[in-house]
Amino acid sequence: MSSGGDFCICSSVLCFIILKTILVDAAGDSFILEVSPGPIVGQLGSSVTLPCWTSPPINTEALEICWYLPEQFYFPVLLYHDGKIQETQEERYRNRSSLTLRSVQSNGLKDGDVSLRLENLTIGDAGVFHCYVSGDKSYDSQAVTLNITAVGSPLVLFSKPVSDDDTQLNVSCRSSGWFPKPSVLWKSDRTNLSTGGTSHTRATDGTFSVQSWTLISSSDVQQVFCHLSLSSGEERKGGIDIQAIRSSSGSPSEGPWKVLFILTLVILSLLGLGFIFYKYREKLPGKKTDKKKTDEETNTQMTPLVVCNDEVIKKLRKHADVITLDPKTAHPDLKITADLRAVRDSGHYPPKESGVFPYELCVCGDQTFNSGQHYWEVELKVKNVSTKDYWLIGLMKQGNSCSADKSALTPSNGFWFLCSDGPNGVHTSTDTSVTLSFSPKPQRLGVMLDYDKGQLSFYDITEYKHLLTMNTKFSGSVVPLFNPGVGDHSPLRILDLTEPAEASDPTVPLLDSQNTA
Numbered sequence: 001m002s003s004g005g006d007f008c009i010c011s012s013v014l015c016f017i018i019l020k021t022i023l024v025d026a027a028g029d030s031f032i033l034e035v036s037p038g039p040i041v042g043q044l045g046s047s048v049t050l051p052c053w054t055s056p057p058i059n060t061e062a063l064e065i066c067w068y069l070p071e072q073f074y075f076p077v078l079l080y081h082d083g084k085i086q087e088t089q090e091e092r093y094r095n096r097s098s099l100t101l102r103s104v105q106s107n108g109l110k111d112g113d114v115s116l117r118l119e120n121l122t123i124g125d126a127g128v129f130h131c132y133v134s135g136d137k138s139y140d141s142q143a144v145t146l147n148i149t150a151v152g153s154p155l156v157l158f159s160k161p162v163s164d165d166d167t168q169l170n171v172s173c174r175s176s177g178w179f180p181k182p183s184v185l186w187k188s189d190r191t192n193l194s195t196g197g198t199s200h201t202r203a204t205d206g207t208f209s210v211q212s213w214t215l216i217s218s219s220d221v222q223q224v225f226c227h228l229s230l231s232s233g234e235e236r237k238g239g240i241d242i243q244a245i246r247s248s249s250g251s252p253s254e255g256p257w258k259v260l261f262i263l264t265l266v267i268l269s270l271l272g273l274g275f276i277f278y279k280y281r282e283k284l285p286g287k288k289t290d291k292k293k294t295d296e297e298t299n300t301q302m303t304p305l306v307v308c309n310d311e312v313i314k315k316l317r318k319h320a321d322v323i324t325l326d327p328k329t330a331h332p333d334l335k336i337t338a339d340l341r342a343v344r345d346s347g348h349y350p351p352k353e354s355g356v357f358p359y360e361l362c363v364c365g366d367q368t369f370n371s372g373q374h375y376w377e378v379e380l381k382v383k384n385v386s387t388k389d390y391w392l393i394g395l396m397k398q399g400n401s402c403s404a405d406k407s408a409l410t411p412s413n414g415f416w417f418l419c420s421d422g423p424n425g426v427h428t429s430t431d432t433s434v435t436l437s438f439s440p441k442p443q444r445l446g447v448m449l450d451y452d453k454g455q456l457s458f459y460d461i462t463e464y465k466h467l468l469t470m471n472t473k474f475s476g477s478v479v480p481l482f483n484p485g486v487g488d489h490s491p492l493r494i495l496d497l498t499e500p501a502e503a504s505d506p507t508v509p510l511l512d513s514q515n516t517a
């Protein structure tokens with residue numbers, strides 16, 4: 001607030017009632033105020049117009065106009081008198097509020113349009129605003145309700161079997177950055193599904209993260225869709241193709257049952273081995289991460305599971321593309337092999353304070369995509385060297401450049417990726433990110449882009465797991481994006497899936513520990 005004499009004349013609202021009775025029926029300039037019925041809905045971070053106008057239209061240029069919150073006459077949102085906007089604004093509305101036109105046809109103050117424009121909306125802006133105009137002979141006040149909405153990040157879907165046989169799947173859907181709490185609807189290709197459970201958590205900026213799950217019978221359902229919607233009508237949808245991440249085993253005509261049975265046995269025994277190994281590892285000293293506590297709040301522990309199998313991976317590989325790195329796009333602190341397939345940090349990169357992933361340390365693929373399905377695999381482990389802890393793999397809009405600022409790396413800015421940040425777990429590049437932890441760490445990651453469907457799916461190829469699917473919308477050309485992080489012993493290597501030996505047996509390590517960097 002500025003000093004002394006310039007205090008808000010909105011206080012005259014206090015004598016509103018008395019004056020109204022005196023001035024009632026005053027000839028000439030008498031007017032009432034009108035506002036649009038029902039709440040005005042504004043999107044978090046954007047701007048909104050709260051319409052308010054005199055009836056009949058009168059010239060309000062010389063009148064006093066005040067927008068204020070209930071009970072806050074002295075700290076107005078906006079005060080106009082003596083022909084200009086006064087600076088006695090409440091601090092949090094300074095530079096965010098102005099008088100505006102309620103439509104393009106409006107002549108503004110000349111015709112009694114005193115509509116308020118508010119910019120950079122925050123959750124705290126939701127509520128009632130009073131519009132007040134005072135002339136010599138008449139004045140009036142009206143209330144306008146402002147609702148704030150925020151549509152959250154693209155939905156991330158993943159599934160896990162409920163029991164050993166994967167007849168029942170638990171499909172989860174996550175998204176953050178919503179306001180108010182969205183409602184959840186699960187659907188299959190044919191019917192509504194019942195929601196198993198939904199939980200909400202509140203972020204520091206006031207928005208909600210949502211996690212919902214449903215149980216499905218994997219033989220009955222082809223596709224599962226998660227819909228999140230607000231009462232204002234805004235919504236986001238995401239789907240997951242159950243048959244694509246499972247196998248085509250649903251149709252018996254496609255192959256003899258025996259093969260299927262053996263295949264299942266193989267998978268089950270692999271699962272068994274994996275499980276024993278996993279248990280054993282748990283017993284090793286020093287295995288527990290100290291971040292355990294915080295992880296549990298936001299993470300889903302992805303214990304060993306087999307959802308996809310050989311067949312699924314074969315199907316994915318039908319869409320395999322040859323991906324090479326484009327050295328022109330590489331950060332100077334990266335080393336790229338001559339075959340343009342492997343990348344790692346050069347060792348010159350200045351160490352970051354811990355817990356800060358080096359997002360700018362990236363390189364793009366040389367291939368661009370603007371339609372269709374594309375698949376590639378990335379090796380995150382070299383024989384007898386530990387699996388990478390740090391990596392970032394995904395897509396970026398062509399022409400973007402990687403910034404060190406995580407908050408800039410969102411789908412709306414043209415970044416879609418999964419990032420493994422050591423003990424901090426794995427997060428997605430969603431406007432407010434979704435964090436997961438995969439156990440064991442993926443040794444080979446499969447990336448499936450379905451451009452037209454707007455889906456980016458990640459698979460753990462060694463574990464036969466579908467990790468998650470991001471549901472988003474692509475526009476323009478996108479390029480593969482890679483970031484090897486800092487300090488790992490293994491490089492990040494794109495596999496050549498055109499070599500026949502590799503395509504036929506995904507369990508054989510594809511990468512010999514030749515010097516890659």
Ligand SMILES: *[C@@H]1O[C@H](CO)[C@@H](O)[C@H](O)[C@H]1NC(C)=O
Binds near residue numbers: 091
């Ligand atoms: C409003 O803008 C002026 C200059 O345009 C600036 O000096 C002032 O700090 C701003 N106030 C707020 C609250 O942002």
Ligand SMILES: *[C@@H]1O[C@H](CO)[C@@H](O)[C@H](O)[C@H]1NC(C)=O
Binds near residue numbers: 094095096119120
């Ligand atoms: C409103 O947001 C824009 C873009 O984020 C920013 O440049 C501007 O400074 C903000 N204005 C105020 C008054 O906060």
Ligand SMILES: *[C@@H]1O[C@H](CO)[C@@H](O)[C@H](O)[C@H]1NC(C)=O
Binds near residue numbers: 162171172196213215
């Ligand atoms: C399904 O998974 C969610 C986590 O994604 C979990 O909270 C829920 O308890 C699971 N439900 C069942 C029946 O396993």
Ligand SMILES: *[C@@H]1O[C@H](CO)[C@@H](O)[C@H](O)[C@H]1NC(C)=O
Binds near residue numbers: 192
């Ligand atoms: C599915 O649920 C929605 C919302 O509850 C409802 O409007 C719709 O009629 C339902 N559809 C079917 C096929 O049950």
Ligand SMILES: *[C@@H]1O[C@H](CO)[C@@H](O)[C@H](O)[C@H]1NC(C)=O
Binds near residue numbers: 231
């Ligand atoms: C505005 O918000 C109120 C309370 O939060 C809610 O009941 C109402 O449905 C909302 N209206 C619109 C149009 O979003």
Ligand SMILES: *[C@@H]1O[C@H](CO)[C@@H](O)[C@H](O)[C@H]1NC(C)=O
Binds near residue numbers: 385
């Ligand atoms: C990797 O294994 C080979 C034998 O297979 C061994 O000679 C070599 O020392 C191992 N390297 C590391 C880094 O452990």
